[in-house]
Amino acid sequence: MAELPFPLRLSGLPTPAHHGVEQQLNIARAPAGCPSPMKNEALFPAPGRLDLTTPQSRQAADKALRQACARVGLEGVSTHSFRRTLATDCVRRGVALNVVQQITGHKSLGSLGHYLQADEGEVLAAIVGG
Numbered sequence: 001m002a003e004l005p006f007p008l009r010l011s012g013l014p015t016p017a018h019h020g021v022e023q024q025l026n027i028a029r030a031p032a033g034c035p036s037p038m039k040n041e042a043l044f045p046a047p048g049r050l051d052l053t054t055p056q057s058r059q060a061a062d063k064a065l066r067q068a069c070a071r072v073g074l075e076g077v078s079t080h081s082f083r084r085t086l087a088t089d090c091v092r093r094g095v096a097l098n099v100v101q102q103i104t105g106h107k108s109l110g111s112l113g114h115y116l117q118a119d120e121g122e123v124l125a126a127i128v129g130g
Contacts, residue, residue, distance in 0.1 A: 087115040092122075 042055040047064075056064075062079040069077040083104055090100045097109055106112040118126075 084115045084117065087112060088117045091116055 041052040044056040044061065045052040046054040046056045047060060058079065065077065065079055069075070087100050087104050090103065091097070095103075097112065101109055101112050104112060104115065106115070
């Protein structure tokens with residue numbers, strides 16, 4: 001597998017998830033013609049700083065996303081909603097809960113459980129075995 005020519009510095013992303021993110025960025029970056037950050041630069045640098053080595057905080061990324069969504073009329077979108085959707089999608093695809101826990105960075109399976117969403121059909125199917 002190819003390695004990124006720069007360190008991936010994403011604030012809050014659990015270490016086991018870095019590998020998969022790096023691979024996907026390598027795949028997506030090349031055909032899009034996106035320039036790579038220079039060595040030691042953060043992939044998403046903190047706004048308003050002259051040095052590009054400090055990664056953007058989770059809170060700053062969430063604020064920027066919410067502002068962009070508000071400008072185009074989208075409501076209820078946040079980095080938190082992406083995390084919840086990822087966890088729910090993984091479970092629906094049969095990914096083991098301890099693996100989902102590692103991906104999302106939850107400290108316990110109990111805290112992960114608060115993120116998982118089941119619709120009425122899933123609950124009924126679980127009860128009747130279908």
